[in-house]
Amino acid sequence: MIKVEGLTRKYGDFVAVDDVSFTCQPGRVTGFLGPNGAGKSTTMRVMVGLTPPSSGQVTIGGLRYQDIPNPARHVGVLLDASAQHGGRTGREVLALGARTMGLPASRVDEMLALVSLTPSEAKRRIRNYSLGMKQRLGIAHALLGDPKVLILDEPANGLDPAGIRWMRGLLKGYADRGGTVLLSSHLLHEVEQIADEMILIGRGRIVAQGTRQSLLDGHAGQKQTLVTSLDNAALAAALAGKGVAVEPAGNGLRVSTTTDQVGRAAIEAQVVLTDLRDGGGGLEELFLELTADTQREAPASLAAPTPEGTIS
Incomplete structure (x- = not known):
C-alpha cells in the first residue's frame, strides 16, 4: 500500500x-x-x-x-x-x-x-x-x-x-x-x-x-440524455407533457433528464427508440472543468466565435 x-x-x-x-x-x-x-x-x-x-x-x-x-x-x-x-x-x-x-x-x-x-x-x-x-x-x-x-x-x-x-x-x-x-x-x-x-x-x-x-x-449537474426514435415528435410531446425540457439534436433529441426516465416515457407513448445514451460530457468534461485554471487552451465554448463574429 x-x-x-x-x-x-x-x-x-x-x-x-x-x-x-x-x-x-x-x-x-x-x-x-x-x-x-x-x-x-x-x-x-x-x-x-x-x-x-x-x-x-x-x-x-x-x-x-x-x-x-x-x-x-x-x-x-x-x-x-x-x-x-x-x-x-x-x-x-x-x-x-x-x-x-x-x-x-x-x-x-x-x-x-x-x-x-x-x-x-x-x-x-x-x-x-x-x-x-x-x-x-x-x-x-x-x-x-x-x-x-x-x-x-x-x-x-x-x-x-x-x-x-x-x-x-x-x-x-x-x-x-x-x-x-x-x-x-x-x-x-x-x-x-x-x-x-x-x-x-x-x-x-x-x-x-x-x-x-x-x-x-459527485459532480453531476443537470442530467442530459441523447435519444433517437422512430417518432421524435411524439416522444418530444410525451416528454414535454411531463415537464421535461426537450430540444432537437442532430437526428434526435437532447432531453434534460435521465436515460431511464426517457425510456419510461417512450414505453408509455409506445415510441420505438433506436438510440439512447447519456448526454453528459463524462469524465473528460469533469477533468477539464476541475483543472480549467491549469489549461493553456480556453474551453471551446469560450473560444468559438458567435455568428456575428464576436467572442461570447
Whole structure:
C-alpha cells in the first residue's frame, strides 16, 4: 500500500505539490491524472526518495522508500524511460539490475519475453531504441524484482495502440494478483479504461478522487440524455407533457433528464427508440472543468466565435 500524507514540496516561492494526501490500495490500479506541470512527477519523485519533501511524508508498506531493504525487490519504478545509459544494450540494463537485486540471470530472459523485446532488440544499444521500446524496457526493469508495488509515470508515452492495450492487460493482471499500481498520465482515456480509482490533481493540489462513477455522481449537474426514435415528435410531446425540457439534436433529441426516465416515457407513448445514451460530457468534461485554471487552451465554448463574429 502507498500512503501519502500532507505532502508538500516547494522550490523557493513556488509550490509544486501542496498538501497532497491519498492512499493506493493493493489489488487496485490507481490513476494519477492531471495536466502537464500539475505535480504528478514531483509527487512520484518524493515517493521514491529522489526529491525530499518540504513537509509531509510518503510510506510504502509502512516504510519510507529509502528505509526499505533492497527496495527494487518491493517497489518497481518507472519515472523516465529515456534515463538509461544510451551506450548499454537492453539486456545489459536488465542484467545489471538483476545483479544489483541479487536475482538469477534467468530473470532477464523472463522479463524480455514478458515485454516482447526480441533477442536482436535486446542486443541493440539503447540510443537506437524507439521511445516505445524504451518504455517496454523500463516496464521490464520495474517488474524485474517481482515487486508488490508499481509506480509508473506516463508509461504509455511512445507506445502504439497495440502496445497500450498490452500494457493495460499487463497492469490489470498485476493488480488482480494483489499488486498495488500507481499510474500517472495526462491521457485520460487510457487511464479511464484501466483505473479502479482516480486521483485528479491541478496546480499541485488534489481536486477530486474516487472511482469513475463516484466522481461523475459527485459532480453531476443537470442530467442530459441523447435519444433517437422512430417518432421524435411524439416522444418530444410525451416528454414535454411531463415537464421535461426537450430540444432537437442532430437526428434526435437532447432531453434534460435521465436515460431511464426517457425510456419510461417512450414505453408509455409506445415510441420505438433506436438510440439512447447519456448526454453528459463524462469524465473528460469533469477533468477539464476541475483543472480549467491549469489549461493553456480556453474551453471551446469560450473560444468559438458567435455568428456575428464576436467572442461570447
